[in-house]
Amino acid sequence: MKSSEWPLVIFTLAMQLSVGIMLIYDLFILFPLYRSRVALPMKYHWILLIALLAAIIGVIFSFLHLGNPANAPRSLSNIGTSWLSREISGVLIYSSLLLVTTILHFVMPSAGRSLKWLIDITAVAGIILIFIMSRIYMIPARPTWNTFFTPLGFYMAAIVMGASLLLLFQINQGSWASQKSLAVLTISIPVIQLALLPVYMSWLSQSGIASGQGLTILLQNHMIAFYLRLILYLLAIAFGFWAFFSIRSDTTQNRLLFTPALLAWAAILAAQIIDRLLFYAQNISPDGF
Amino acid sequence: MSTFGFFCDTSACSGCKTCQVACKDKNNLEPGIRFRRVYEVAGANWNKTEEGAWEHDIVAYNLSIGCNHCEDPACVKACPTKAMHAESDGMILVDSKICIGCRYCEWACPYGSPQYNEQKGIMQKCDFCRDYILEGKQPACVASCPMRALEFGQIGQLIEKHGDNRTIYPMPDPITKPALFIRKHPGARFARKLNASIINREEVRNEK
Ligand code: SF4
Ligand code: SF4
Ligand code: SF4
Numbered sequence: 001m002k003s004s005e006w007p008l009v010i011f012t013l014a015m016q017l018s019v020g021i022m023l024i025y026d027l028f029i030l031f032p033l034y035r036s037r038v039a040l041p042m043k044y045h046w047i048l049l050i051a052l053l054a055a056i057i058g059v060i061f062s063f064l065h066l067g068n069p070a071n072a073p074r075s076l077s078n079i080g081t082s083w084l085s086r087e088i089s090g091v092l093i094y095s096s097l098l099l100v101t102t103i104l105h106f107v108m109p110s111a112g113r114s115l116k117w118l119i120d121i122t123a124v125a126g127i128i129l130i131f132i133m134s135r136i137y138m139i140p141a142r143p144t145w146n147t148f149f150t151p152l153g154f155y156m157a158a159i160v161m162g163a164s165l166l167l168l169f170q171i172n173q174g175s176w177a178s179q180k181s182l183a184v185l186t187i188s189i190p191v192i193q194l195a196l197l198p199v200y201m202s203w204l205s206q207s208g209i210a211s212g213q214g215l216t217i218l219l220q221n222h223m224i225a226f227y228l229r230l231i232l233y234l235l236a237i238a239f240g241f242w243a244f245f246s247i248r249s250d251t252t253q254n255r256l257l258f259t260p261a262l263l264a265w266a267a268i269l270a271a272q273i274i275d276r277l278l279f280y281a282q283n284i285s286p287d288g289f
Numbered sequence: 290m291s292t293f294g295f296f297c298d299t300s301a302c303s304g305c306k307t308c309q310v311a312c313k314d315k316n317n318l319e320p321g322i323r324f325r326r327v328y329e330v331a332g333a334n335w336n337k338t339e340e341g342a343w344e345h346d347i348v349a350y351n352l353s354i355g356c357n358h359c360e361d362p363a364c365v366k367a368c369p370t371k372a373m374h375a376e377s378d379g380m381i382l383v384d385s386k387i388c389i390g391c392r393y394c395e396w397a398c399p400y401g402s403p404q405y406n407e408q409k410g411i412m413q414k415c416d417f418c419r420d421y422i423l424e425g426k427q428p429a430c431v432a433s434c435p436m437r438a439l440e441f442g443q444i445g446q447l448i449e450k451h452g453d454n455r456t457i458y459p460m461p462d463p464i465t466k467p468a469l470f471i472r473k474h475p476g477a478r479f480a481r482k483l484n485a486s487i488i489n490r491e492e493v494r495n496e497k
Contacts, residue, residue: 067390067410074370074387084393085369140464141363141399287459288487288494289328289354289401 005280007065012133013161013276014058015091016154018098019126020162021051026123028181029166029174030116041173042109047166048102048119055095062091083136090129097122130154143207144214144282149200153193153279157272160189164236164265167243171257179247179257186264187240190233190271197230214282222281225274232271239264292379293417294468295431296440296447297353299457300475303436304329304351311433312355315418322404324415325355325430326493330459330477332485348483350474352457353439355430356381356402356415357467367397373412379468380419385411399461404495417441444468459486 025047033040063069078085101118108115134151163185170179204215218226242260304327312318312325331349338344358381364373365381372388375381383394383403390410395403403414418428422441426432431439440447447470455463457471458480487493 065391067392067405067407068388071370071372071387071389074372075389075391076369077371078369081366082369082393084367084391088369136393137396139363139367139397140461141397283396285401285494286399286461288490289399289461 005277005283007061009273009276009280011058011061011065012154013157013272014054014061015094015133016130016158017161017165018051018054018058019094019123019130020158020160021047021054021165022098022119022123022126022162023158024162024166024182024185025051026116026119028163028185029170029178030119032175032178034113034116040113043173045102045105045109047169048098048105050165050169052095052098052102055091055098059091059095062088083132087129087132087136090125090132094122094125094129097125126158130158141286142283143286144204144284145279147203149196149203150279152196153275156189156193157275159185160193160236160268161272163189164240164261164268168258168261168265171254171261176247176249180244183240183244183247183261186268187237187244190236190240190268193271193275194230194233194237213284213288217281217284218278222278225278229271229274229278232267232274236264236267236271239267292443293358293422293441294444294447294470295355295357296442296451296470296472298436298438298440298472299350299352299477300472301436302327302351302353302438305435307433307435308353308430308439311429312415315421315429318404318413319406319408321495322406322413323493323495324402324404324413325353326401327489328352328354328487328493329489330480330485331488332480332483334483346479346483348474348476348480348485350476352460352471353430353434354400354402354469355428356417357400357465357469358415358417360466360468361464363397363399363465364394364403367393369393373403380417381414382416382419383412383414385409385413388412399465400467401494 063072066072075088076085079089101122104115131151134154137145137150140146163182167179167182167186201215205212239260243257243264246256246260248254306327309323309325309327316324318324329351333345333347335343335345358379362375362381365375369391370387370389372384373394374384388411390412392405394412395405403412406413421428428441431441451470451472454471454473455467455469457473457477
C-alpha cells in the first residue's frame with residue numbers, strides 16, 4: 001500500500017464513523033424514545049459532539065491527501081461529472097448540518113425534542129454521502145473496486161462502528177431494548193462481513209486478470225493483515241455475544257457491560273482499519289497499465 | 290472531440306524505449322515519471338505433441354503508450370477541479386495552476402497516463418508536445434523512434450492509413466475511445482491463450 005493512502009483510510013473511516021453514529025443514534029436510540037414520549041437524557045448531546053469530532057478529523061485528513069491543498073476550493077468546480085467533486089460537496093453539506101445540529105442542541109438543550117427533524121436530515125445526508133463516497137471507487141479503470149462490494153463495505157463499516165460505539169456510550173443510560181439491539185448489530189455485521197469474504201474472493205478469482213491480481217495481493221502480499229482481520233472479526237463477534245449476555249434489565253448492574261462493549265468496539269475499529277488498508281492495497285489498474 | 294492521435298505499430302516496435310527516453314529528455318522529467326511508457330507483453334506455454342514430445346509457444350511484443358488524448362476521456366470527467374481538461378482541438382491537458390493533486394484522474398485513466406509529481410504535488414502527463422506541434426515539428430517520441438513504429442497525425446488521416454483498431458491484448462476495452470491506433474503484432478492473437486501479461490510492470494508504473 002502506498003503511504004499516500006493513509007489519509008484516505010482515516011478520512012473515509014472517520015466520515016463513516018460519524019455517519020454511523022448519527023444513523024444509529026437516530027434509528028435505535030432517539031426513535032424509540034420519541035415513540036414512547038420519554039424525555040431525552042441530557043448526556044445524549046455528547047453523542048452529536050463525538051460525531052462532529054469524527055467528521056472534523058475526516059475533513060482534516062481529506063486535506064492531507066491532497067498534493068496541493070491551496071487549490072482545494074476549486075474542487076467543487078466539476079459537480080456535473082466528477083464524483084470527487086460531489087463527494088467534497090457532500091462532506092461540506094453533511095458536516096455543516098451536523099455542526100448546526102450540535103450547536104443548536106447545546107445552545108437550546110430544552111428544544112432537543114423539537115430538533116429531531118434536523119437529526120433525521122443529517123442522517124439522510126450521511127447516507128447519501130456514503131453512497132457518493134463509494135461511487136468514487138466504482139470506475140472501470142479500477143476493476144477490484146468497481147463492484148457492489150464497495151458501497152456494501154462502506155455502509156457496513158458505518159453501521160458497525162456507529163452501533164458498537166453507541167453501545168459503549170449507552171452503558172449507563174440506555175434502555176434494555178436499545179442496548180440489546182445495538183449488541184445485535186455489533187455481532188451481526190461482522191458475521192455478514194465474514195460470510196461475504198469467500199463470496200468476494202471467488203468474485204475476485206473469476207473476474208479478469210486485474211481482479212486476479214487483487215486476490216494475490218490479499219493472500220500473498222498482505223497475508224498477515226488478511227488473517228489478522230479474520231481474527232478481529234471473530235473477536236468482535238465473541239465480545240459482542242459477551243456484551244449481549246451482560247445486558248441486564250436491572251440498570252444498576254450495567255457496569256458488567258463495560259468491558260465486553262469496550263473490547264467489541266476496539267476489535268471492530270481495528271478490523272475496519274485493516275479492512276480499509278486492504279481495500280486501498282487493491283488499487284489495481286486494468287491488466288497492469 | 291480529439292483531432293490528433295498516435296499510431297503504434299506493435300509489429301515493428303523493438304522495445305528499445307528510445308521514445309520513452311526522448312520524452313523524458315524533452316520534458317525534463319524526474320525519475321519515476323514517464324509520460325510515455327513501453328509495455329512489454331509476453332507469454333509462453335509448453336504443449337505436448339501427438340508424438341509425445343514437448344514444444345513451446347511463445348509470444349512477445351511491445352506497446353508504446355503516452356496519453357491517448359481520448360475522445361471520451363475518463364480523466365477529464367473525474368477531475369474535480371477541471372484542471373484536467375480538453376482543449377478545443379481535443380488535446381487533453383493538465384492545468385498545473387489549478388490541480389489539487391488529488392490523483393483521481395490517475396485512478397480513472399485505464400492506461401496509466403497521468404503521472405503524479407510528488408515533489409510538486411500535482412499531476413502531469415503527455416501534452417502531445419504541443420509546443421513542437423505548433424512549430425510544425427513532430428512530437429519528440431515520434432521523431433526519435435528508430436523503427437518508425439510511432440506516428441502522430443490527424444485522427445482521420447491515421448484511420449485512413451492504418452484502419453480504426455484502438456486496442457490490442459491486454460489493453461482494456463476502449464471505452465474512453467483512445468486516439469491511439471494500433472497495428473497488431475501477429476502474435477497478439479495467441480496472447481490471451483498463452484496467458485500473456487505485461488512483464489515490466491515495476492518499470493512502467495509510477496509507484497510514488
Ligand atoms: S489516456 Fe488516460 S489520461 Fe489520456 S485522455 Fe485518455 S483517460 Fe485521459
Ligand atoms: S490530480 Fe489534478 S488533474 Fe488529476 S483529478 Fe486531481 S485535480 Fe484533476
Ligand atoms: S508527445 Fe511529447 S509528451 Fe507525449 S509522449 Fe511523446 S514526447 Fe512525451
